[in-house]
Amino acid sequence: MNLERIRNFSIIAHIDHGKSTLADRMLEATNTVEAREMVHDQLLDAMDLEQERGITIKSHPVRMKFNAKDGQEYELNLIDTPGHVDFAYEVSRALSSCEGAILVIDATQGVQAQTVANVNLAMKHDLKIIPVINKIDLPAANLPLCYEQLEEVLAIPREEALAVSAKTGQGVPDLLEAIVERVPSPKVSEGDHAAALIFDSLYDAYRGVVVYVRMFSGSLKRGDRLRLMSNRLESEIKEVGVFTPEMKAADSLGTGSVGYLIPNIKSPSDARIGDTITEAKNPCPEPLPGFQEIKPMVFSGIYPIDTADYEQLKFSMAKLQLNDAAFMYQAETSAALGFGFRCGFLGLLHMEIIQERLRREYNMDIIATYPSVIYHVYMKNGEMKLVDNPVHLPDPSEIDRIEEPMISARIMSPSCYIGDIMNLVMSKRGLCTNTESLDAEHVIITARLPMHEILIDFHDKLKSITRGYGSMDYEQDGYQAEKLVKLDILVNGDPVDAFASIVHTDHAYSRGRLLAERLAGVIPQQMFQIAIQAAVGGKVIARETVRQLRKNVLAKCYGGDITRKRKLLEKQKEGKKRMKQIGQVNIPQEAFIAVLKNADE
Numbered sequence: 008m009n010l011e012r013i014r015n016f017s018i019i020a021h022i023d024h025g026k027s028t029l030a031d032r033m034l035e036a037t038n039t040v041e042a043r044e045m046v047h048d049q050l051l052d053a054m055d056l057e058q059e060r061g062i063t064i065k066s067h068p069v070r071m072k073f074n075a076k077d078g079q080e081y082e083l084n085l086i087d088t089p090g091h092v093d094f095a096y097e098v099s100r101a102l103s104s105c106e107g108a109i110l111v112i113d114a115t116q117g118v119q120a121q122t123v124a125n126v127n128l129a130m131k132h133d134l135k136i137i138p139v140i141n142k143i144d145l146p147a148a149n150l151p152l153c154y155e156q157l158e159e160v161l162a163i164p165r166e167e168a169l170a171v172s173a174k175t176g177q178g179v180p181d182l183l184e185a186i187v188e189r190v191p192s193p194k195v196s197e198g199d200h201a202a203a204l205i206f207d208s209l210y211d212a213y214r215g216v217v218v219y220v221r222m223f224s225g226s227l228k229r230g231d232r233l234r235l236m237s238n239r240l241e242s243e244i245k246e247v248g249v250f251t252p253e254m255k256a257a258d259s260l261g262t263g264s265v266g267y268l269i270p271n272i273k274s275p276s277d278a279r280i281g282d283t284i285t286e287a288k289n290p291c292p293e294p295l296p297g298f299q300e301i302k303p304m305v306f307s308g309i310y311p312i313d314t315a316d317y318e319q320l321k322f323s324m325a326k327l328q329l330n331d332a333a334f335m336y337q338a339e340t341s342a343a344l345g346f347g348f349r350c351g352f353l354g355l356l357h358m359e360i361i362q363e364r365l366r367r368e369y370n371m372d373i374i375a376t377y378p379s380v381i382y383h384v385y386m387k388n389g390e391m392k393l394v395d396n397p398v399h400l401p402d403p404s405e406i407d408r409i410e411e412p413m414i415s416a417r418i419m420s421p422s423c424y425i426g427d428i429m430n431l432v433m434s435k436r437g438l439c440t441n442t443e444s445l446d447a448e449h450v451i452i453t454a455r456l457p458m459h460e461i462l463i464d465f466h467d468k469l470k471s472i473t474r475g476y477g478s479m480d481y482e483q484d485g486y487q488a489e490k491l492v493k494l495d496i497l498v499n500g501d502p503v504d505a506f507a508s509i510v511h512t513d514h515a516y517s518r519g520r521l522l523a524e525r526l527a528g529v530i531p532q533q534m535f536q537i538a539i540q541a542a543v544g545g546k547v548i549a550r551e552t553v554r555q556l557r558k559n560v561l562a563k564c565y566g567g568d569i570t571r572k573r574k575l576l577e578k579q580k581e582g583k584k585r586m587k588q589i590g591q592v593n594i595p596q597e598a599f600i601a602v603l604k605n606a607d608e
Contacts, residue, residue: 303351
């Protein structure tokens with residue numbers, strides 16, 4: 008197709024503002040998908056997890072044909088993107104393949120925290136932004152508020168905004184016309200070299216690696232020999248195609264197109280997201296500007312419940328990393344849990360989704376350790392160590408100070424909840440640095456908090472105290488020295504590394520008491536008494552006891568002198584004492600699962 012009639016765009020928004028539903032109406036309005044083929048709402052959200060939770064996790068491309076009012080047929084390439092802060096990397100990858108972005112704002116909620124973050128991301132990529140106010144059919148819709156916030160918060164003129172209803176389809180034809188008129192066509196690159204950017208990929212059990220690409224120059228077709236510029240790997244193209252939204256084979260992919268390539272590559276690690284694909288016989292001189300390498304912010308250990316599944320888990324993680332470049336992993340071992348992996352994630356929801364995908368898509372029985380972040384540990388000899396696992400924390404006598412990662416959080420909420428939000432921030436060792444009124448009813452609170460404190464329940468508590476109206480976006484904001492200590496859990500005198508964590512001294516006692524109580528409730532009774540202790544630097548700060556199973560040795564003494572009974576009791580006492588010294592407590596896997604699963608409650 009003529010380059011002038013191609014439009015590449017993404018849909019960006021805060022979570023649950025109607026991106027995927029709007030994509031459904033676009034598919035119907037352009038007759039890309041017939042009404043009878045709409046087997047479920049949010050058709051582009053193909054994963055079970057996406058449909059269950061009602062959120063977009065992966066970006067999904069689709070090609071649509073649209074006959075505009077000027078009588079021309081246009082090719083519209085849409086990439087639907089996630090809205091949650093943990094999947095901002097997915098959004099940035101999608102935006103690098105587009106010239107325009109549709110910004111969706113919920114008419115009942117107005118501008119939210121992630122709306123602001125996504126607009127800033129689109130502006131960094133120099134995209135044309137088309138603001139869309141969705142859900143105008145609802146009785147609670149407040150259009151004047153949305154127009155005011157659009158100008159005050161995002162600095163976008165209200166005249167550019169379109170009012171639509173993704174549920175009923177109202178205003179969608181006008182939106183498609185606006186895309187044709189406002190979004191620029193792809194630029195023609197210099198030279199005749201084929202150059203395509205890999206913005207996503209997946210692993211197919213039958214066809215191997217499938218890469219999603221945006222063609223920036225030249226064309227690629229089946230039978231061509233391609234070259235990956237990062238590792239100089241060459242391979243023959245087995246198939247090229249487009250998304251309709253299913254994969255559909257095509258003759259070739261030309262400049263400006265979005266589609267997929269299936270090279271003859273079997274190893275998931277060979278095709279990297281952000282890499283440039285070119286022709287082997289006529290390669291482009293330098294790679295396309297990819298997007299920045301993402302750095303994980305949250306770490307957790309993932310171990311197979313059955314140690315025989317280690318190799319299968321390793322292969323499953325390699326395939327999952329191909330589909331989610333923000334997920335990092337490396338092998339590690341634990342005395343309690345055996346062989347496993349230390350995994351890096353962008354946030355807690357990201358971690359939860361990865362674990363659930365491993366269980367569902369790859370049938371892996373896994374257990375995850377308590378999440379942690381990267382600490383900067385400064386030694387007394389001047390050396391600085393990066394520690395993401397509490398087990399690797401050096402001896403306290405050698406440590407000068409420990410610095411923990413901080414975040415700058417933007418919390419948007421109705422102004423009536425400002426006091427509760429400030430109390431929540433302070434309870435998490437945070438500091439509110441700025442409060443700004445958006446309008447008569449809404450405020451933005453800027454706060455600086457330790458990242459470790461928001462890992463578990465901060466978002467849930469924020470939603471609870473604001474009755475669901477609060478939203479949060481955050482970014483890293485350097486490191487800060489704090490009084491941090493390693494909390495060890497000892498079972499019968501032996502430390503269990505799976506339960507070790509780095510905590511603030513103010514929270515060490517309560518956390519140690521909680522873990523000790525939980526363990527005491529799940530460890531089965533032995534023939535001897537078991538002490539469960541929480542310790543900081545060798546000092547026990549909390550203790551629980553699992554009582555021993557007791558055999559009634561006096562059952563056969565139905566009479567006789569009292570000294571006989573005492574003799575039997577003393578003999579039993581000596582036996583239990585000796586058993587406690589040489590006995591080992593095997594903590595069952597169910598105990599690890601029960602404690603680690605509930606450690607955040």
